[in-house]
Amino acid sequence: MKRKFRESKQRSFLSFRKWGRKNFSLFSTLHRVVKVSVLSVAYFGSTPVLSVAMSQDTSSVKMEYDLEEIEVSASRAPSVYSEIARVLTVIDTKSIEQGPATSVQELLEQVAAIDVRQRGAEGVQADISIRGGTFDQTLILLNGINITDPQTGHHNLNLPVSLSQIERIEVLKGPAARVYGPNAFSGAINIVTKQNAGKMLEAQVNAGSYKYFDSNLSAGFATGQMNHLLAGNYKSSDGYIDNTDFNSTNVFYSGNLSSAIGKLSAQAGYTDKGFGANSFYTPVYPDQYESTQTTFSSVRLESLTKFNLTPALYFRRHSDKFMLFRNESPDWYENHNFHRTDVKGASLNSWYLWKAGKTSVGAEFRSEKILSNVLGEEMPSFVKVPGEDAFYTKSKNRQIMSLFAEHIFYLNNFTLSTGIMGNHISDEKSEWNFFPGIDISYRLSSSLKAVASWNTSLRMPTFTDLYYSGRTNIGNPLLKPEKSKMLEGGIKMNSKFVNGHLVVFHSRGTNIIDWVKTESDDLWKSMNHTSIVNTGFELDMEFSHWKLLGVNRQGSIRLGYVYNNQDKMSGELISYYVLDNLKHKLVASLNQPVSGNLSFNINFTYQNREGTYTSYNNGSSGSETSYNPFWLVDTKLLYQRNNFKFYVTANNLFNKRYFDLGNIAQPGRWLKTGISYNLNFN
Template sequence: MVCFRKSHQLKYFRTIPLLFSICFFFFSNATCYGQVDSILVKQDTIQKIDLDSVIVSAQFAPTVQSELLRVVHVIRAEEIQLAPVSDLGALLEYVRGVDIRQRGITGAQSDISMRGGTFDQVLVLLNGINISDPQTGHHNMDIPVDITAIERIEVLQGSGARIFGPNAFAGAINIITSSPEKAVPSLSLRGGLYGTAELATNLPFRTKKVYHVLSLSGNTTDGYTDNTDFMKANAFYRMNAKIGKIKTDVQAGYILKEFGANSFYTPKFPNQFEATSTIFASAGLSDLNNQSWKTSVYWRRHYDRFELFRNDPPAWYKNHNYHLSDVAGASVEKTFSWKKHKTSLGADFRMEHIFSNVLGTTMNSPIAVAGTDSAFYTKSAQRNGFSIMAEHSYTAKKFSVSGGALLYLSHQLENDISVYPGIDLGYQIIKPLRIFATANRSLRLPNFTNLYYSSPTNIGNPLLKPEEAISIEGGLKWDHKNILAEVAGFQRYGINMIDWVRHDTATVWECKNLTAVNVSGIEAGISVLPDFFRKKFFIQRFSVNYTFLVSDKSSEGFVSQYVLDYMKHKLDIRAVHRITDNAGLTWQLGWQDRAGGYTPFSEGVYLAEAPYKPVWLADAGVFYQWKQLRFTVNATNLFNTKIIDHANVSQPGFMLMGGISWKYERRKTK
């Protein structure tokens, strides 16, 4: 167990270079390497992308992106490097259909939702392993990976239950880190306003025929207003080895976060504080040649300490909130291929457990909280789930079909068992143009906070039912040379939707199953890639994306905290410009109009409900490449717009960051 101390974050941050030095010394006895096609003389500032070689996981059997029958956005390493942001939440902000609601600065806390869903309805995976948090979706982004270590991010829009299991209700995000065989040594330093400092390094090495990569990163900031300071440290390790015809994939990570949580959960007490840590590990085996089978085991532990009063608590305040959750699971998959057919079968077992002094049912014998003198876990809860998944895909000339189902067994279901089927259809009208249609049934289990949380301002509900929905979707895809375009319309019919609601005259938020919430939407986007433009043309990349959503559930008689506060309009424009052969400019512009409203809190009282205001967001960055060094200056929120993603939690205004990064590359060793 980790004992958190409120030491000054800058003092902590100064220890990170020492840690990196120790790691470099350790790895001096191993073989460091980098793999590229040729000796690096001068890196291209704008790199090419091979679309047809990208394999994604939006179906049970991995599929080439251009042949998918679903809407999947893939953010590649080249795009991540060019983005004028430094944290994962800000990077996802400009993905079509994705709504990022942030608290704090530089990724202190980010909630991800898609297509009008809530932040608990998006499944998060790391290299294909489910790392979602059972306590609350607020912790889903406690991921021990810096964006410099990411190879690509796959964003599946719409239900993914039959592929990934429960909780892939509105979508799924799969973060793929650089494989140890392809990773290259790198180091980056960034600094900016509000005393912000960031440091990250990636250290690949080889021991005989085993490939390793270790990624370390940390950042700290004094905060943009009172009680918004933040500190984070990451360590991530991944190993690949080949044993005969079997490939092994082992990963492990650790993340530590401490942050001032000014009004994060209630505006009545702005001096809140939160500290979390996460340990994660998984090991997997797969067929080396065609990945016709794979199996994995994983474990995740998350520790959370929440303080309603960071300093000088009143006499009536007795204890902080302590939570310790464990998740363990195992899965196996097998794919059979013949002629134009693919049949995939899979099974998954997942156990979720929590010790807490707030969440769960009362235990007979309390357990001491490690690192404290007088705190005890007095409650606990556990649930198990077993999934059986099957999918069959068939392609005949221009026609494609993929159908399957999830059979889920859990005591949280009304009859302990339920089936969640789905089907995807596609037809290639002409070579670059494909029409598709999908229909899927999905579910989302209530988390432990939904079920058990109790405080003077919030009351959970242990009788909550799982959320369920039927989603249908249809659209067109154009994928030809350097132009990608998509348009899609969808409808989600949701029942038993879970939300925290408060009646107009009440002061307490209650967790309830709403009768039904249906969401309709349209998405459209076009991306123009580098080869479309002449080599010396000042525009090198350009994209426009738009999402429109509408919900047919009104909020008459009560105020909704999450479900009805969806992003109604979202417009994103992004471009990369060439300045010289070694320099460029990247910018992104967004317009967001959120439905619903919130209750402002001023001078100790709640005021009348106010609507969320539409906002324009703009970020920009310039970069210069000199040999293996890259210099960047990034500015976010250029218009200094007042942003409120969550009620009564203001976001930072204009933010300026500068940095330098180094990446070593050499010819692949034979």
């Protein structure tokens, strides 16, 4: 049934036809009541892309999403404003179910702007970067809560959830300090779990090559007015080459309670991984091993008052044991590396809608602490490592304070959003630093919108950047934060047959942190070594090919391409991370229902990377080797009948040998099959 709303002088409402109850969105801070009426699904690689199209006059506001229904109401207030005039990709439930990805890392691989450099397959470990940035420059959120690891970005995707619990993933490209605070340097990724699943029970079992096994169990239930989701996952494999075996266990809970004063949301999770780390951190010693444990919890209240308030509290603990030698070790090897990081945070966001638009203010306090026998400063007394014959001998803590202010203004087809973040880091002798930004959009026609934005950000050094020293690395406790500025502009299209965008971007990063060395050095050194200018463009188009041919059938073809051209002043230094960005990335996909119950998905990915790496053979170094470009093909066949789903996937279908990181060979052809069963008691 259609329901219509009109805009009053005090509050704007958006007219749609179908209600959703989905929160924690990057878009969810428009704080309008939204229902979606146009639900055509667009695919980006294997992933639908959300195209936001806004037009407004003095009497109405309209918004159209090429996505399943999504609620755009009370969440972290600053989040939404920079989204309106910027490129943002959303991977929705349908693409997660129909695509060939079996981990978050593989799913993100299908976004052209994202560089996924996997060390271990199936979610073991991967470095995520956006538009030529580094893996420490991407902010990771779980249901809108910052879970970025202060020890190292290698641990950012140690998540307590599996794909079966994820509703969608939202990817914002470019600096976003005034939205999320520090470390949203080259972009941000928000992973949104399923909300208000109702009464349900879902079981899933998968098996495949290399003795791969994956099992999931999820249950949704209600107690009074509160909805709950409880899920568990276990995954293991013997590995695709020597010392690449792994096993992981996840447990996740989320709960939502609606009341007269607002909505209370809580979540908690635990993940435990153990894996062979063949050449992960140095090819000199390939027999490495690592185990990690992550505990995470948060609670947030979204008020329903006229002056909207959203307070939140969160906590994350991450423990890491790294063994340079998994089995026998030489006499000079003294001990394994042990680390534990504790992150505590509190935020308060608020917004108010008035005649001149919408004004938002907020604040966040974050405390980061590490205990380690490698990273930090010497402690006067040592702390026992639980369950190990070892002690934490070093520690370091820092506090980060961020203040936000932002305003969005509407006039006919024109929208302007501007804001600023003030930031203070306890480690820095300087006082406050400020990071402004502005986004502009203009509706050219019913299907075209011009967008432009200028934004700034910073990235704090990790504890590894600051303090790690070993046989191949030397840290630098005097590192300064990285800073960036980005200018972006382009066109968004949203029509019956074609959806997508074309944007160009130009960014400048200063004080960029990297591990570097000269050809004559044996040790990597951490330093603010260069300034980097990145210029490029991003194209993403989805074609409803059957509609273009006048045929009433489902299906879509997706094409995405990103070009990054980096200019840097690094002298004769060899870079371990920064100077080996993707210059070209092309993704294409076809998603096609074959019959009423059967569907077929195929993804193509092309990557061409800058830079070189030092090749190693049996622990001995060789020459500098360029990265070879490569094509990958992944495919999935899915059959659905009643409550059952049967599927077969083939990753790296043509068994291509390739490297995301030097000396770490990626899996060849990997075949998997699975079955899932869902009971819905609603």
